[in-house]
Amino acid sequence: MKKDFDPRRLxxxxxxxxxxxxEGHERLGDHPRLMAETGGxxxxxxxxxxxxxxxxxxxxxxxxxWLHLTADTVLSLTCQRCLAPVDVAVAVERPFRFVQxxxxxxxxxxxxxxxxxxxxxxxxxxxxxxxELLMDLPVAPRHEVCxxxxxxxxxxxxxxxxPEPRENPFALLQRLKTRKAE
Ligand SMILES: [Zn+2]
Numbered sequence: 792m793k794k795d796f797d798p799r800r801l802x803x804x805x806x807x808x809x810x811x812x813x814e815g816h817e818r819l820g821d822h823p824r825l826m827a828e829t830g831g832x833x834x835x836x837x838x839x840x841x842x843x844x845x846x847x848x849x850x851x852x853x854x855x856x857w858l859h860l861t862a863d864t865v866l867s868l869t870c871q872r873c874l875a876p877v878d879v880a881v882a883v884e885r886p887f888r889f890v891q892x893x894x895x896x897x898x899x900x901x902x903x904x905x906x907x908x909x910x911x912x913x914x915x916x917x918x919x920x921x922x923e924l925l926m927d928l929p930v931a932p933r934h935e936v937c938x939x940x941x942x943x944x945x946x947x948x949x950x951x952x953x954p955e956p957r958e959n960p961f962a963l964l965q966r967l968k969t970r971k972a973e
Contacts, residue, residue: 798842798916803889807844807856813916814841819864822921828928832867832876839863840920856889856910862920868932877934883923 820834840862847855863882870877
């Protein structure tokens with residue numbers, strides 16, 4: 792019988808035992824920590840994610856519990872060169888192994904190259920998605936080629952369209968004088 796799994800309250804072990812699969816997409820606006828990075832831009836941008844559960848070595852006394860996560864979205868960050876918004880695609884694809892508790896995760900973490908998390912019956916998968924995307928952000932986002940700064944472009948146009956040189960004030964004065972004398 793197929794079980795329903797809730798990504799906000801995931802029973803990780805059952806999910807792995809069932810070789811569960813979940814996927815979804817949501818609004819960027821529902822992730823306040825990502826929205827803080829964009830300064831509020833792109834609330835309606837789509838954030839897609841998927842996860843599969845895996846029980847490795849299920850006959851063993853201590854079978855390994857794994858989740859394989861993917862997530863991607865596009866964030867409107869601030870270009871560190873021109874300070875204009877720049878769209879940056881962020882994507883993660885990462886496996887996590889779940890161990891008995893936080894202490895076990897801490898103890899094993901140094902010696903393990905795997906990403907370890909503590910097993911939970913009510914795991915917030917979407918929180919993990921947000922964590923991982925935040926970690927994938929570039930330190931100094933930049934346009935490959937910055938768009939021409941808008942203000943400078945306007946000034947250039949103004950320069951080209953500058954009117955004819957004004958009449959020499961002395962010539963003007965001369966003409967006034969002439970007229971007076973008439
Ligand atoms: Zn730029």
